[in-house]
Amino acid sequence: MAWRRFLVCNFKLPNAAKTLASPPVLQNTNLFFPLSSPTAAHFSTSFLVTKTPKKFKQKRKKPDSPRTKLAKQHPSTRNHHLESFVDRDYHFRFLTRSKQFLSQQPDHVLRLDDAGKLYRELGFPRGRKIARYLDRHPSLFQTYRHTDNKLWLGFTDFMEDLLDEERSIMDSMEIDRVNKVTKLLMMSKDKRIPLSKIHHCRLLFGFPDDFRDRVVKYPDRFRVVVGSDGNRALELVNWDESLAVSELERQFMVDEEKAKRAFKFPVKYAKDLDLDEGDARTLNLLNTLPLVSPYSGDGHELDLWSLEAEKYRVGVVHEFLSLTLEKRASIHHIVEFKDEFCLTKHTYAMLKKQPRTFYLAGTEMNWAVFLKDAYDEKGNLIDKDPQVLFNEKLCRYAEMKKGEL
Template sequence: MDNLLRTERDMENELESKRVDVVRKLLMMSANKRIPLSKIYHNRLLFGIPEDFRDRVAAYPDYFRVVIEDDGKRVLELVNWDSSLAVSALEKEFMVDEDKVKRAFKFPMKHGKALDLDMEDERKLNILNTLPLVSPYSDGSKLDLWTLEAEKYRVGIIHEFLSLTLEKRAYIHNIVEFKEEFSLTKHTYQMLLKQPRTFYVAGTQMNWCVFLKDAYGEDGELINKDPQVVFNEKLYKYADMQELESDCTVG
């Protein structure tokens, strides 16, 4: 067990710069480039952020600033914008496989059926409605809430949020905890259901889990596993073995 704990500490140190970039990207996605520290801490396991990250941010004054508000709330603010980080996973994928991204989402035109289009023309119209995508690193708070552009933005925000997580999935309550920061609405769940090509929603009411479909293979396994995920799997296996040995001893 000591070896596992030592391995975890070493891994956290090796991955620190990567985790720092994740926090920077979350701040860059937020409306005012600031997020309460408590929200990041509460959701830290989603992103592989170490438990002591609130102490670690002090080592990055060029990236972060902690502000204490009048009510005592500690808020993490972005110090410098980095254009190299303001590229979403979707935008990177678009440069590699444009057609795949075109098929990923569907924003049907309202009253489109009344136009009496054939399937090919309807497909082209849907692509026109889908593209261009709206970057999650743009300021969504300035968009008219119920426009197509705003919905594209919110879909892009959630896609990028999930892309930054270790397992490319999150519970709906994890996502809506950032409702104010990411300009989300109370209709987030319904919005996700409208994009079944990209998001898979599973679970029970009020405890839905949202998956990025493309991140998983047909066997239900993550295609690309973060080192933290691999370590966690080893840890779970170790715990299962310990429990089994304990049961055998009791028996």
């Protein structure tokens, strides 16, 4: 304390400071004068001033990422009924993938410890417990303790009955599925598609799990060949002229005016033409129809950036969606056949220019495309395949709580 007293006593205070009220300075334990005091002006207090923190700089807003940016730009154009299908797919992803994976296992069972590691195959996020997702569907999945004292995962008896019903639907729709495969091969560039690609997208078209075994029953339509890469591919044997009619051509024959309004390929012309609305519509009709048929056979030979080539690609995507069960597909399904159907990386921008026919849902990185005419105003699919009706029933049972069945 001596050095403190020495410090205070050696300050030469002005007369105004000496007249301050008691207690005297020597007895004051606070060595720091208030900044408002007259004494503060006669010695430096810079060592008391703390550094003022820099103001928090507002982060620059990052541009929207395709991972999060919605496929439709303006809220007024969003169709919440169709958007709900994307949410439904995410909600039932565990059900869909687990059903497919377990159906391929011996006796339709899987050890629970192994199931917890197969998060990709079973459709649940990594790091989550599978029991959490099993509890969501108690009427379809069950766990039981085997003789090895390990917990195993399997289907309930009710779910096994549903799988038998689904197999009977697959058998009854076999000819329809064969026609779909034929049309896909007829649209492809080399009339050949790898079997792995068709099998990967089998749920999209309603093909059974044993699709690769069933195609050998139709040697007059298909044959399995081994490509230069060593992979097996399905090749078309005979061209079926009766199947070479696209859904667009059928619509055109029924309602020509409606088909003409379905697509728009406007002509790029100078502004000094000074066309009124009627003349512009007439000029644009010249480049609207007819579309190039996806079964033309030589569509892949067109100039890649020509208007005819774009019409061809639009027609291919439209016919592809028409062959699906729910008249919709995700970008992953479309990209699967990118080489076979001569599609480009600008498919998203191409379809975005046709809002009268296609609706894009989801995000720009993971978007789905719908055929708008296939759905009514309430978002219900107009023409439902028996497999679609079964899937809707399965989802209803999956939402039931324990004891509600």
